[in-house]
Amino acid sequence: MMDDEISSSPPLWRKILHGVQDDLLNSLGYPATLRRRLNNGILPVSHPQLRNTFWLRSVVCWQTWLEYEKHCIRYLRLGHDGDYDYLQRHIPQLDGLINSETSESFCCDITAVGGLSASSDCDQELSSLDAFAQQYCQELAIPLTRDRLNRNLSHHGLRLSEMVFSQFTWMPARLYWNNVDGAHHFAAARFLATQLSQPVSLTGQLNTYSINPQKIRQLTAQWDLFLVPEGIVYGEFKDALLRLKCPFGVSNPPHWENGDEQHFRVIWLERHQTAPARVSRPLAQAGFPSLSQQLSELK
Template sequence: MFIEKFTRLVHKHLNTPSFRLFTLLTNDPLQKAVIREIRHGIWKSDVVNWEKFGCEGRLWGTKGQLLSWLYDPVNMCWCELNQVNDHLSALVISEEQDNWECDLREVQGFAASKDMYDPFSNLKAFVELMAPGLLTPVTPEKLKENLAHAERRILQDNEPHSFSRWTWDGRVFIENIDGSHHLAAAIVQAEQLNVPVRLNGRLRTYRLNPAALACLRRDFDMYVVSSEPKQANALHTAIKDYKAPYSEVPLPFPYTKQRALMLPKENNRSVKISNILSGAGFQDLAVYLDNLARPSDC
């Protein structure tokens, strides 16, 4: 009799939504999708655009979008909602500064090039492979020739320069239209000759907003999970069975196989899921973003 009661008790426990959710999150390693630092390239498109976090969704052109699910106990149904969160909208601040000055040697990347689909870790490697003839001879005259090349309209005196910088990346990118080969050669030669070349223009800086992040951390626990269909569907089903509300936000490129799972701290069921995720070693997105919000430079 005791064995039969014990067996029924164990079977009942193993069939509870909470246990099935626990089993899924702890036994499926593919549910975890840790953000891996990407190799920094010289193209602006290589920078992770956290300013686009929360911009993908059904509300075209709207920032701070959350795709949310919650259980309606009155109608006893599961509801899908498109929501806008003001704190997520304000997570990244964009600032413009006119008449900003820098030295040519501070520029470390470009907005455009016919070779921008090829990976390069630095400008010297880029020009050595794509246009080595522009690097010799290493003389002030050759530097001036590269700077004056008609292909590079961005450096003509009658056109303003434009620069971009993301504080979590730290580098300065010039918003060029063309002329990447000659510009890269000029930067390399200016470094070799130790010759200053002053640039002036408009700088757009993107930075994470610690106040907005603090508000998100106050309201949600945020974890990085897989966005692969099999894992996403299994997790959605398990949370739905548990009747816990949650939201999700796709991560920006290149993290297209990951998403943010946002669990409201005001709901006890969501808090229990958060405890399971934390205990299973899922990456805390809030901690990751908090570290990005503290750049060493800029």
């Protein structure tokens, strides 16, 4: 077994030769070390698990992306000592990337609501409010009568004239009730209203979030953005780019799925600089998720 492992590993002279070749190509501005580490699996590709549930947690929160950081990223630039200097860089295209509008007198029927924000069962991977009602609210939806409908609507968590809603243009055809309580009674009431063809009017505040196409075009024209596993950014990845003397930015991704984004970082590479542009190509070829493409596809 040990002999097989030794024989399968490249000989020392070949490792030395590869190192010399890579150093030469790196010095000429070609990301040889990066490519070799990508090909050898040292820098693994990982894709986020985005789930299309009816819960608000499944909405990618572009509207709050880097809000806490005041739209600044960490920017690594080669310093006088040959190592990276860690700087803060403001990204002006993020200012106004998402437009928000609030309506205080929004009115809709209960059947128009397609998503909820909270429930004791919000960990369930369900794609629709109808499925939630049928699987987790059956006791509240029987018998199929207007009296049962009214009893659900009278639940203390449902203030039918003081609702708060959200909608996102990148999550089409889904209006979310930003509830704190009452998810099961609401879903049962919605199911009963549909079955009984009984209108139920809801009023309250609507917060609408929409993309700013001009800002997205400006952002993606300047930057290539890739999602990279958090654990490799400041190790093998940074070292490979340092050998190339390539500046790059690092930031958190937008929030999604109750914190799943914490397993990733966004790598920022300027399109119009030679070294970053040459890094973008092997990252794209290796299959790292392109956040630039995702932004360009937002509606």
